[in-house]
Amino acid sequence: MTPQGTSPLFVGRDAELGVLLDHARAARTEGSAMLLLSGDAGVGKSRLLAEYAARTGNTRVLAGGCLELGVEGLPFAPFVAVLRQLLRESGRDLFDALAADGEQELARLLPELGQAPGDRYEARGRLFEQVLRALQETAEPDGLTVIIEDLHWADSATRDLLVFLVRNLDTPGVQLLVSYRADDIHRGHQLRRLLPELERLPTVAQLELTPLSREDAALQAAAIRGAELHPDEVDALYGRSAGNPLFVESLAAHTQLIGSLVPDRPRELLLSSLERLGDTERSIVKAAAVGAVSSDHIEHEMLAHVIDLPDHELDAALLAIVDSNVLRVEGTGYRFRHSLLREAVHQDLLPGQHARLHLRYAEALDTRPELVPADRIASEQAHHFHAAHELPRALSAAWWAAVRAGEALAFAEELRMAERVIELWDRVPDSARRVEGVSLAEVLYRAAGAAHDSGDPARAKELCDAGLAEFPADTAETAGTAGEPSPSPADGSAHDDAVLRALHLRLRGRSRIQLADDDGIDDYWAALDVHPIDNWRYGFLLAIIARELMMRGGTVPAGKLSPQALGDDPANTAAAPADERAITVADLARAALRHAAASGDRCAEADAHITLGTLYGNDGRFDAAVAAFGEGVDIARAAHEPALELRGISNKSAFLREIGRLDEAVDAADLGLARAHQSNLHRTMSTFVMLNKAEALRDRGELAAARDAVANGLSWAKPPLWRSFMHVVDGTIALAQGDLATAETVLGHIRHLGTLRFAHLQHAICSATFAIDAHRVFGDTASAIDIARSVSDASFEAGSALSYGWPLLQSAAQALHAHRAAEGFDAAADLHDRISALVDRIPVHCAVQGAWRSSVRATLLNAEAAPADDAHAAWGAAVQEWAATGLSLQRADAQLGAAAAAAAAGDRHSAAPLLRAAAHAAKESGAEPLERRVTDLARRTGIALDATPASAPPGPPAGLTPRETEVLRLLSRGRTNAEIAGELFISAKTASVHVSNILGKLGLANRGAAAAHARELGLD
Incomplete structure (x- = not known):
């Protein structure tokens, strides 16, 4: 039986249904792909997807929806639903196989799979990779459709995973269908930036769902009523609904559309469906609106627990609600007819009703946690207690929601929940007890780390500032000086506080540097002053400082490191005490290696090796550099640290470009980009890898491809330091292409950020x-x-x-x-x-x-x-040296210089092939300014760049030779005979003869008349 108000006829969507079916066939046979389905609220996106799911040729259909609660800390919601459906239907064999070679990362999303691994951040890549493999293997052999609804509500983690999947689903079989409300994408909405990025991908298609036509709206209403509408009623129906199927349904439920008090506003129109219900039924609908946080769905057991009616009364009331098409039966629970209806009901609650109902749900999760999946308990309790204004329990729930989001590697959601804890801290007595004794400084550090990991260094710095303010002003005095021993673990809280303070300083320094604040390194030195030397993190702090100093090209300032910090290496101390000699960055990196080896910190070890690779390359020790890069990358990969692995690959790519091995540099950058996508670090680590690729492509003369690489890098880069560097590279390519508008814009960036002083x-x-x-x-x-x-x-x-x-x-x-x-x-x-x-x-x-x-x-x-012969010889030598490199535009520029020098020395025979080679390289690269300079020199020297008739330039004015034409062009610019001679590589006497011939042939009285005639001919 079709519920009242629901059209039993699926109308007006045959074309769109055909598009989805064709897309499924292509995804199954040609390659996995995604389709973005957009449309206004109520236009029928969910109905279309449901009808499609019943008709698709794919064997499996998995579906999940984003939650409006997604803004409050429930990460990966649609993918959790998809994976849970897969686990329920297929069992756990697939999931166990995915974890056969490592950790069960999917336990972060599905607690029923067991204990989640303990590490974070770099593990995000492994988590995303396991989701990818789960979908790929499920798609074999007959295809898989994954439906993700309501992307406009998606949390940051869901968006990141979606981008990862669409970029990495490289085998046929998987169709991703993703819907979102187009009318919800306001100026500041997160999708405003994501959608263009997705739409540029070749594997992403788009389908916009528009309102029904007048005829289709009439068909839908007639199917609901069981009788055709009078034409006047159709006019009234269509005028009020504008073809929106949801509003057509609501209006069709009114038996009289003309002369009756039918609500005009959408919200009142939706709420009018409750008018036919009794008080009990309406109270149940209101309770359901508060609890239906998961895709507008609520389980029967949860609703029954909150309503607390006798079973027979509850069943009778729910039957009436379902018959009225307010709720629909879905599995073991109910779903609102449309999310707009649930929103309207929720917004209609009085403040007291709102708070009481949220409190009932929060307490229900305390007494009956089995009523919702384990991964949702923390976030739902945080949501309900906060909405109920139960601050002590809201604080505790928010803390556990932050911890849960961190375990799931959902950093933006972790940040939001941690910030809620911070907001409530001073409003709740004995706050630390409610979060298992964690201090506010620790909460602030968790929040700062989440902000940094989610790509917001400005917020990370603010949170570190607040965290450091929690320590007494004299904390630093209890620590060692210049890397000398600090409080030991036996000192208990003093030792722990010193480590936490150092971690705050380290993170703040890193954030400041990303924000283009050069003084951020001061925080690193301050961290070194307070960091206990016997703590296992000390080696990594040394490695970070070595990395930063390497970027600055300096040495370690005097007095910053003690012999203990350097590890008492005899090679370092034999010549002079550490406080009397210059300590190099390489010394510091090697000290980091020693501390890392002693503590077993593989991250510090990998980072120090990579820094040494760059330092060795700078010193010309190329074999040692390659070995150090390889060692660092191998250690990072074995330790499952893709961020460090990508740093090594990126630095190696830059090194290879710097020594002219451009093809290898591009290959290394491509490897890094692939690893970034596999590890879902493309938004945080791909920027500099893409920068290295852009520079190598530019040096190879592939300017258009280099410009595209920069555009991609800018779409990911967030911190000002990264963006400004990308802009500078973009500016260099723009100058080579002749794009002066972009070059001027980049100059503005440089002035604004002061990058010349970085x-x-x-x-x-x-x-x-x-x-x-x-x-x-x-x-x-x-x-x-x-x-x-x-x-x-x-x-x-x-x-x-x-x-x-x-x-x-x-x-x-x-x-x-x-x-x-x-x-x-x-x-x-x-x-x-x-x-x-x-x-x-x-x-x-x-x-x-x-x-x-x-x-x-x-x-x-x-x-x-200098004398022409000296310049001729010098430029000839430069051409010979550039010939041994792959830098095509630099070679062409040298060829142009050599051609000009040869012409000036009277050797036009040598100039011709040089000009032609330079012209070819400039044209191939799209270097228009260089090409114009080559063409101009060829014209002035009388050298034909291409002698074929088809490409010959227009002939000179009647009666003039090509050389006389060039003289006439220079006359139009007011040149003297001597200046003409210099530009055309001829003697002043010869120039004078050419001027006389021009005046005679054209019948002109003087040079001024000749200049005016030249401008008339367009020779100026």
């Missing part, structure tokens, strides 16, 4: 290189010179070890040349002398660095107006 050398040097180039291109050579002057010699030298300093030197030399061309060849002599000295002093460790050095030297000769 302590991270790589970032500061890349920013300076871009800014110098941009100002030169914009014609502001004075600003370019000022920026070059502002870079210290130490930064130039340290940066050159990273292979970033050489491009900076070349940019400075090019700016010097352009500035002197405008201001005279004695301008900026100080900068010229500095660059010359640095070029002679800085060591060269690889072919790429050697090629950069040759280009800088040749550019300086141009800036000096």
Whole structure:
């Protein structure tokens, strides 16, 4: 029997149903895919999915819905429902097989599978991988459809898992159908950022569900009433419902649509369905609205426990409610006809009713916890106690919800619940007792860690500030100085407080650095001062500091480390005591290795090896660098620490690019991106991997692909430091492409964030290189010179070890040349002398660095107006060195310089092949400015870049030779004979002869008339 008010006829959706069926066939045969089903509330998304599920050719259909409660700490709700359905229908053999080679990560979501593993964060990748494999194996051999409803309510963890699945379902068989309310996606909604990211993926399709037509709405209403409507009634029905099926259902239940008091507003229209019910029935519906937090569903046993009516009265009332189509029977419970109806009922509750009903549900979970799945108890109790204003129990429930979310690796949900505990702490007596003796400082640290892990370093810093304020001002005085022994474990709470304070400082320092606050390293040193040296985390703190100092290109400040902190290594102390000699970053990294080995901290060990790999590469010890990177990555992988593994892969990719092994660099970056997606760390770790790939693609001359890589990286990057670095790389590519608007925008970013002053050398040097180039291109050579002057010699030298300093030197030399061309060849002599000295002093460790050095030297000769033969020889040497590298645009730029020098030296025969090679590389790369410069030089030297008739340029004006045409073009710009001679690589006498011939052939009186005629011809 069809419930009253429900259409027994599925109307107006044949086309959409066909799309879903076709999508299923394609997912089954061609490759797993996702379809986003959007539409306004009540438009029929759930009905369409239900009808489709009954007709799909896939053998299995699993479904789950996002909960409105998802904003309050219940993570992964739809996937928990999907996995629980799979466990119920198929048994646990599949789940046991998934954990055969490691931990049962799915126990984090399904407690019935056993004890959840203890570690977190890096384990998130393993959890997501097991969900992926569960779906892939279930899909064999006949396909699987997974339906996720109400994505607009999804928690952060659900969104992350969904993105992971759609990016990693790489075998046929799985169809993901995901619905969301389009009218709920307001400006600040989380989906506003996620949806464009999903829609760009080739495996994601979209389907928008629109309202019914007038004819289909009439058919639906007629099916509900059992009789056709009069045309006037159809007009009234459609006018009020606008074709929304839910409102059509509600209106069709009224026997008179014309001349009756039918509610106009949607909320009142939905609530009107309760008017036919008695007081008992309405009270049951209100109770159900409070308890139906799981996809508008409530179990019968839970509802019965809260209502507390005799069974026969409850059954009679529920039968009336179901017959009125307010609730529908679903499994062993009931579901509201539509979530809008449940929302309307819930919003109609009086404050007292609201609080009392929530309290009943919270207490029911205390006395009858078996009424809901174990994974939901903590979050539902937190929700109900908080809504009931029972603050002491709300605090306790929120704490356990935070712990549960952390165990499930749902960091944003953990943060929300931990912040609720913080909010309630001072309002509840004896708060610590209610959270098993945990202090407020510990709660704040948990919240800060969750904020950081969810990608919000600004909030993490704020929470660490609050946490550090919980410690007495003299806490630091009880700790050791400069890494000397601190309170031992025997000191009990003092030792624990010292560790907790150090952890707060360490996390705050990391967050500040991500927020582009260079002084964040001060927190690291402060943490080292208070951190007990015998605590197992000490080695990792040393490794973090070594990593940060490596990025800054400096050494350990005097007095920061004691011999005990360094591990009393004889190699370090033989020459001089630790407080009298310079301690290198490599010393610090090796000290971290020793502490890590003593404590068994594999994370610290992996991190220190990776840092040493970069340091060895900077020193030219390439084999040692490769070995150190390999050691660090292997340790991280064996320890199941994908974040550290990705750091090693990313750093190795950067190292390979810096020494010119571009193909290997791209391959390493692709491996890192694949691991990031497999580990669900793409939002936190993919940014720099993508940055390394973009730089390698740029160096290979693949500018469009590099730009795409930057765009992807920017879509993931959140902290300002990461975003600013991506913008700088984007700016360098934009300049190469001739996109001056983007370049100007990036200059604005640099000014706003002050990246030229960043302590991270790589970032500061890349920013300076871009800014110098941009100002030169914009014609502001004075600003370019000022920026070059502002870079210290130490930064130039340290940066050159990273292979970033050489491009900076070349940019400075090019700016010097352009500035002197405008201001005279004695301008900026100080900068010229500095660059010359640095070029002679800085060591060269690889072919790429050697090629950069040759280009800088040749550019300086141009800036000096050196003899043509000297410049010719220098640029020829640069071309030879660049030929041994894969940096195509740098090679083309050198070829252009060599061609100009050859032409100036009278060797046009050598210039022609150089220009043609440069033109080919520029065109292939899409480097339009370089291509224009090549074309301009070819025109001025009379060299044909392509002699085929099809591509020959338009002929010169009647009567003029090509050379005379070039002279006429320069006349239009007001050039003197001497200037014309210099630009066209001819003598002044020859230029004078050309001018006379032009005036005679064109019948012009003087040079001014010739210039005007040239502009008429478009030669200016």
